[in-house]
Amino acid sequence: MNELVAxxxxxxxxxxxxxxxxxxxxxxxxxxxxxxxxxxxxxxxLLLGLLQVAVLLLVIGPLERxxxxxxxxxxxxxxxxxxxxxxxxxxxxxxxxxxxLEPVFxxxxxxxxxxxxPTWHLDQFWPGVSDQPLVSFLLYLLAFDFIAYWVHxxxxxxxxxxxxxxxxxxxxxxxxxxxxxxxxxxxxVVDVVLVLAAQLIGVxxxxxxxxxxxxxxxxxxxxxxxxxxxxRWGERLWVSPRFHRSHHSVVDGHHNxxxxxxxxxxxxxxxxxxxxxxxxxxxDQVAGQRDYGRGLWAQQWLGLKRLMGKG
Ligand SMILES: [Zn+2]
Ligand SMILES: [Zn+2]
Numbered sequence: 001m002n003e004l005v006a007x008x009x010x011x012x013x014x015x016x017x018x019x020x021x022x023x024x025x026x027x028x029x030x031x032x033x034x035x036x037x038x039x040x041x042x043x044x045x046l047l048l049g050l051l052q053v054a055v056l057l058l059v060i061g062p063l064e065r066x067x068x069x070x071x072x073x074x075x076x077x078x079x080x081x082x083x084x085x086x087x088x089x090x091x092x093x094x095x096x097x098x099x100x101l102e103p104v105f106x107x108x109x110x111x112x113x114x115x116x117x118p119t120w121h122l123d124q125f126w127p128g129v130s131d132q133p134l135v136s137f138l139l140y141l142l143a144f145d146f147i148a149y150w151v152h153x154x155x156x157x158x159x160x161x162x163x164x165x166x167x168x169x170x171x172x173x174x175x176x177x178x179x180x181x182x183x184x185x186x187x188x189v190v191d192v193v194l195v196l197a198a199q200l201i202g203v204x205x206x207x208x209x210x211x212x213x214x215x216x217x218x219x220x221x222x223x224x225x226x227x228x229x230x231x232r233w234g235e236r237l238w239v240s241p242r243f244h245r246s247h248h249s250v251v252d253g254h255h256n257x258x259x260x261x262x263x264x265x266x267x268x269x270x271x272x273x274x275x276x277x278x279x280x281x282x283x284d285q286v287a288g289q290r291d292y293g294r295g296l297w298a299q300q301w302l303g304l305k306r307l308m309g310k311g
Pocket of ligand 2: 168179223244248
């Protein structure tokens with residue numbers, strides 16, 4: 001298993017290096033020569049994004065056509081979600097975020113370190129065992145998933161945060177693209193929390209990228225228009241499309257906050273394993289009392305208005 005991971009990683013790094021070689025002269029030409037290192041990382045994110053879209057189109061899409069929950073009647077909603085996906089996965093969003101936040105992050109972390117903040121690594125507590133590549137990866141997965149569970153609890157429990165997260169829940173047509181529909185401000189907050197957590201628990205950059213990609217693929221799969229549960233034991237092992245659709249239920253959705261593992265829901269009594277593939281969306285939306293927007297910019301604008309208490 002470790003060899004497989006290593007050879008996959010080598011293959012990916014070789015492609016990343018090749019693409020970067022083509023990009024680098026462009027950076028110099030634009031006078032961005034001192035951003036070479038960041039350009040290399042951005043190339044990696046771009047390639048991973050393309051790989052993800054390929055998996056969606058080649059694997060999850062055919063599954064959706066094989067066992068759909070419901071017919072796709074709202075094609076426009078799906079198209080808008082595809083637009084979100086391209087903005088996020090092609091790294092456009094990350095690029096903007098980078099130029100905005102990276103300088104702030106670097107100086108904040110720099111002063112933390114200068115003040116004696118230790119450089120700590122979660123996987124170092126049992127040298128020789130916990131720092132084995134696969135064990136270390138699973139440890140970080142567990143840690144990040146725990147953080148992601150509480151982030152999601154915050155998105156539902158904190159009034160202002162819910163005004164943004166509501167956009168994600170205002171989806172009556174769930175497909176594999178639905179995971180991408182979020183308020184950009186919400187995306188930024190979540191990204192900041194995850195990047196800070198990565199720094200605090202000391203995950204290696206490549207492991208961090210692999211974790212993010214695995215999480216995003218699993219999340220796309222959970223939102224798919226796919227009539228699929230994992231059975232009595234499987235449902236308790238990994239979040240399934242059925243488990244997450246239940247979280248999106250228009251009738252009663254305040255349970256099943258887990259992102260990858262349903263364990264935190266089980267531990268904190270927020271898990272619901274019964275329930276099937278009912279309709280999704282928000283009660284005030286379905287009742288026609290509140291508009292969450294059809295197009296991408298309308299959705300973003302209405303989210304800001306809700307946040308300011310005017311929507
Ligand atoms: Zn939610
Ligand atoms: Zn969701």
